[in-house]
Amino acid sequence: MLVNGVVRVRKSQQPVRERTQFRILRDKLFRYVVFLLSFLIVTPLIVILYHISLKGLKVVSWDFLFSLPKPAGEQGGGIYNSIVGSIYLVSLGFIFSVPLGVAVGIYVSERKETLLAKLTGQLSSVMQGVPSIVVGIIVYCWLVLPFRTFSALAGGVALAIMMVPLVIKATEETLNALPSSLREASYTLGVSYSRTVLKVLVPSALNGIITGILVSVTRVFGETAPLLFTSFGSQYLSYSILKPIDAIPLRVYTYAMSPYPEWHDLAWGASFVLATIVVTLNILTKVIQRRWKVRF
Amino acid sequence: MESPILKILNFSAYYGELEILKKINLDVYKNRVTAIMGPSGCGKTTLIRCINRMHELTPGARVSGKIYLEGEDIYEMEAIILRRRIGMVFQKPNPFPMMTIYDNVIAGYKLNGIRISKDQMDEIVERSLKATFLWDEVKDHLNRKGTFLSGGQEQRLCIARALAMNPDILLLDEPTSSLDPRSTAHIEDLIGELKKRVTILLVTHNIGQAARVSDYTAFIYLGELIEFGPTAKLFTAPDDRRTEEYVSGKFG
Numbered sequence A: 001m002l003v004n005g006v007v008r009v010r011k012s013q014q015p016v017r018e019r020t021q022f023r024i025l026r027d028k029l030f031r032y033v034v035f036l037l038s039f040l041i042v043t044p045l046i047v048i049l050y051h052i053s054l055k056g057l058k059v060v061s062w063d064f065l066f067s068l069p070k071p072a073g074e075q076g077g078g079i080y081n082s083i084v085g086s087i088y089l090v091s092l093g094f095i096f097s098v099p100l101g102v103a104v105g106i107y108v109s110e111r112k113e114t115l116l117a118k119l120t121g122q123l124s125s126v127m128q129g130v131p132s133i134v135v136g137i138i139v140y141c142w143l144v145l146p147f148r149t150f151s152a153l154a155g156g157v158a159l160a161i162m163m164v165p166l167v168i169k170a171t172e173e174t175l176n177a178l179p180s181s182l183r184e185a186s187y188t189l190g191v192s193y194s195r196t197v198l199k200v201l202v203p204s205a206l207n208g209i210i211t212g213i214l215v216s217v218t219r220v221f222g223e224t225a226p227l228l229f230t231s232f233g234s235q236y237l238s239y240s241i242l243k244p245i246d247a248i249p250l251r252v253y254t255y256a257m258s259p260y261p262e263w264h265d266l267a268w269g270a271s272f273v274l275a276t277i278v279v280t281l282n283i284l285t286k287v288i289q290r291r292w293k294v295r296f
Numbered sequence B: 001m002e003s004p005i006l007k008i009l010n011f012s013a014y015y016g017e018l019e020i021l022k023k024i025n026l027d028v029y030k031n032r033v034t035a036i037m038g039p040s041g042c043g044k045t046t047l048i049r050c051i052n053r054m055h056e057l058t059p060g061a062r063v064s065g066k067i068y069l070e071g072e073d074i075y076e077m078e079a080i081i082l083r084r085r086i087g088m089v090f091q092k093p094n095p096f097p098m099m100t101i102y103d104n105v106i107a108g109y110k111l112n113g114i115r116i117s118k119d120q121m122d123e124i125v126e127r128s129l130k131a132t133f134l135w136d137e138v139k140d141h142l143n144r145k146g147t148f149l150s151g152g153q154e155q156r157l158c159i160a161r162a163l164a165m166n167p168d169i170l171l172l173d174e175p176t177s178s179l180d181p182r183s184t185a186h187i188e189d190l191i192g193e194l195k196k197r198v199t200i201l202l203v204t205h206n207i208g209q210a211a212r213v214s215d216y217t218a219f220i221y222l223g224e225l226i227e228f229g230p231t232a233k234l235f236t237a238p239d240d241r242r243t244e245e246y247v248s249g250k251f252g
Helices: A002-057 A062-066 A080-110 A115-128 A132-147 A152-177 A180-188 A193-221 A248-257 A261-291 B044-051 B079-085 B101-112 B118-131 B151-164 B181-194 B207-213 B231-236 B241-247
Strands: B004-015 B018-029 B033-037 B061-069 B086-089 B169-173 B199-204 B216-221 B224-230
Touching: A002 A261, A062 A080, A062 A261, A080 A115, A080 A152, A080 A193, A080 A248, A080 A261, A115 A152, A132 A152, A152 A193, A180 A193, A180 B151, A193 A261, A193 B101, A248 A261, B004 B044, B004 B199, B018 B044, B018 B199, B018 B216, B018 B224, B033 B044, B033 B207, B044 B061, B044 B169, B044 B199, B079 B086, B079 B101, B086 B151, B101 B118, B101 B151, B118 B151, B151 B169, B151 B181, B181 B199, B181 B207, B199 B207, B207 B231, B207 B241, B216 B231, B216 B241, B224 B231, B224 B241, B231 B241
Parallel strands: B033 B199, B033 B216, B086 B169, B169 B199
Antiparallel strands: B004 B018, B004 B061, B216 B224
């Protein structure tokens, strides 16, 4: 009986061991597949960055960054006006979108149960999916036709419309993730509702809100489509809000579409500058995310 | 005869149709520790959340009956003024994560926009931290965020934050239920010290804790106040059979 018993136990363990081996194998296979897929995604990105750097670095110089474009046929010329224009436009977008987006985000998070909040939350998700060229056309109708001129103002508004949904969502989601104990801590000290929101909840969510703002800034820095019909682009250095203004993506577009090979080189240079700005903003976002993390 | 600082009269609380507290009558005496004990879900937390009017922040919450703080009907008062006179500490320590230790203690003043001089602030911070025996542990780190504190220290920081407002009453909602035994002992000692300056209402489901730290004990069961009296009497010669069974561990 005893011997039989032992033998039986050993026999029944056999298939279990085989299945374990199969599981280990399957586990390994899974890891390889995941690795392979991520490799497939990352490779083209690295190739693109490498390609831009290779072609762009040849063009980029002090002169390229700080001089204005020259007429076709002349050697040299830079993208100073485009860099200034891009910063100008994104700043306008920032000024228009951040206060609005944060305020709406607070509302959507605080008054979840109201119809307006639900509708706003849903619509801002939809807004994120609206093609940027459509935003450009809409703003063309709103601000370019009535003023009878392309303008930095119209460009800034178009970028703001791209940014607002991202800022709303970032604000809303970060506020939603805060523990309710934080709000209660404030209330039990006799702090009013408005002060609780502005001095406790928003500061605690600042990390997420700033990350969201930076993500939206990074995103619109590279946008061309909403600017084509609004800020239009310009050969000249302009600081006027009611005149057309250049932007780096527009400059890339103009140069790349031209028939002149030397302009194509300039397009690569401008692309490199743009890529550098975007990568820098990305790294900055990560740093802020890590350093300002609020632990509960 | 002791003087009640808080009188609860015929007080009922509801969530929607659900009656959580049924006609509670209770006196809370000044500078005494009153423990409210009972099994989970009996309504003890709801009761103290009504005393500083936190209950009404829950959607669908409503109350009937009266609560008087030194003769004043608390439901006639401004809730934010009431909450400055009645401090509260929760089960889980909840210091403000974005603030330094110093700012956490003085938060009641800063967040309310109460203007006081730097010297006064320093004094309040020091006094409050000393009252919770936290001063020696954190006095060199006042400008650091409180994230390096242990759970017990965090809870004492929360008590210091409540004390800084100089409240008449301190509500403690199971303040030790998320702490280890050593920190629990620390907080229990602290409660004994604090009653010299503030009236304490302590919610606990720990029978031993009620017996150790309180002067009066109320036993609540299924939303009803079964028995209230001096702790010694409640634990040795309770009037109600249910109280006796609860304190002797037969249920709950």
